[in-house]
Amino acid sequence: MLDILQNILADPSDKGNLVWNQEKRVAHNPRLGLDYPFQNGFFHLTKQNAIQSVDAGTEARYEGLAEWYDSVMQDQNDRGDLANSAYSILRSLLGKGEGIALDIGCGTGLAADITKELGYEPIGVDLSQDQLRIAAKRLPVVLGDSAELPISDNSIQLAYSTFTTTDWENLERSAKEIFRVLSSGGRYIDIGVHPCFYGAYSEPLSQGEIIQKPGYNKSQFVEPNLLKGTVRSKVGAWHRPVSDVINTFLSAGFKLVKVVEGGQGDLPQLLALSLLKE
Numbered sequence: 001m002l003d004i005l006q007n008i009l010a011d012p013s014d015k016g017n018l019v020w021n022q023e024k025r026v027a028h029n030p031r032l033g034l035d036y037p038f039q040n041g042f043f044h045l046t047k048q049n050a051i052q053s054v055d056a057g058t059e060a061r062y063e064g065l066a067e068w069y070d071s072v073m074q075d076q077n078d079r080g081d082l083a084n085s086a087y088s089i090l091r092s093l094l095g096k097g098e099g100i101a102l103d104i105g106c107g108t109g110l111a112a113d114i115t116k117e118l119g120y121e122p123i124g125v126d127l128s129q130d131q132l133r134i135a136a137k138r139l140p141v142v143l144g145d146s147a148e149l150p151i152s153d154n155s156i157q158l159a160y161s162t163f164t165t166t167d168w169e170n171l172e173r174s175a176k177e178i179f180r181v182l183s184s185g186g187r188y189i190d191i192g193v194h195p196c197f198y199g200a201y202s203e204p205l206s207q208g209e210i211i212q213k214p215g216y217n218k219s220q221f222v223e224p225n226l227l228k229g230t231v232r233s234k235v236g237a238w239h240r241p242v243s244d245v246i247n248t249f250l251s252a253g254f255k256l257v258k259v260v261e262g263g264q265g266d267l268p269q270l271l272a273l274s275l276l277k278e
């Protein structure tokens with residue numbers, strides 16, 4: 001199962017800032033003739049000093065939550081409904097196909113069954129070792145950062161991400177990295193909470209109405225104690241206006257093919273973008 005991942009892993013000697021921790025056990029990559037660190041069922045290929053860098057906060061945010069996260073995302077009385085709506089949009093935007101589908105910020109790997117069912121071979125990358133511990137049972141995974149993807153240039157035709165851009169510190173660099181690893185004609189599908197109606201500055205009321213609070217126009221990280229959602233009240237969230245999200249992907253070189261607003265209820269809780277590297 002890991003062979004497929006070995007075939008597209010970046011060669012760290014090509015990317016000066018990708019390193020491995022020599023103390024960890026290694027797995028040999030025959031394609032590159034390199035030994036990669038491999039522990040707890042997954043490869044480790046993170047940025048140098050990631051633990052001390054600005055991304056350390058992001059990595060730490062999900063540590064120790066994996067079992068809880070995995071269960072609330074499947075609990076229909078909690079985040080399960082929203083997750084199901086997102087995965088159903090994912091299913092329709094992906095369509096049937098084959099080949100590798102890179103799940104960026106795969107979390108515990110909850111979308112893997114869908115991509116497998118559609119005919120793809122999912123591979124996950126995530127910054128949290130705790131999340132990957134569970135994900136490794138569902139798909140081949142590598143510890144890595146969306147802003148420094150441990151994947152070779154032009155090596156895949158399809159990538160997707162669900163509920164992650166509100167976690168990524170550096171959306172601009174992540175968008176560029178996704179563009180880099182896709183080959184020409186490759187697609188990227190991004191699905192997240194809708195910043196207008198389900199964002200840090202919108203508070204849903206039980207009757208389906210939403211209170212909008214000032215702050216929408218500015219991209220910024222909002223601390224967990226200021227947020228109410230099940231997950232974001234624990235980990236915080238990056239709020240970015242819709243225009244910032246879309247323009248970041250366009251600036252990275254993508255063409256916008258389709259936008260879907262969805263979820264349950266009258267106002268859209270989810271925003272999905274289907275993007276193409278021409």
Ligand SMILES: C[S@@+](CC[C@H](N)C(=O)[O-])C[C@H]1O[C@@H](n2cnc3c(N)ncnc32)[C@H](O)[C@@H]1O
Nearest residue numbers: 062105106107126127128131145146162163167
């Ligand atoms: C809300 S969870 C979504 C997980 C999964 N996609 C799902 O649908 O359940 C966000 C995930 O993004 C990961 N993450 C945050 N920042 C990241 C980054 N810079 N690179 C890779 N993964 C990241 C977190 O560790 C977490 O597992």
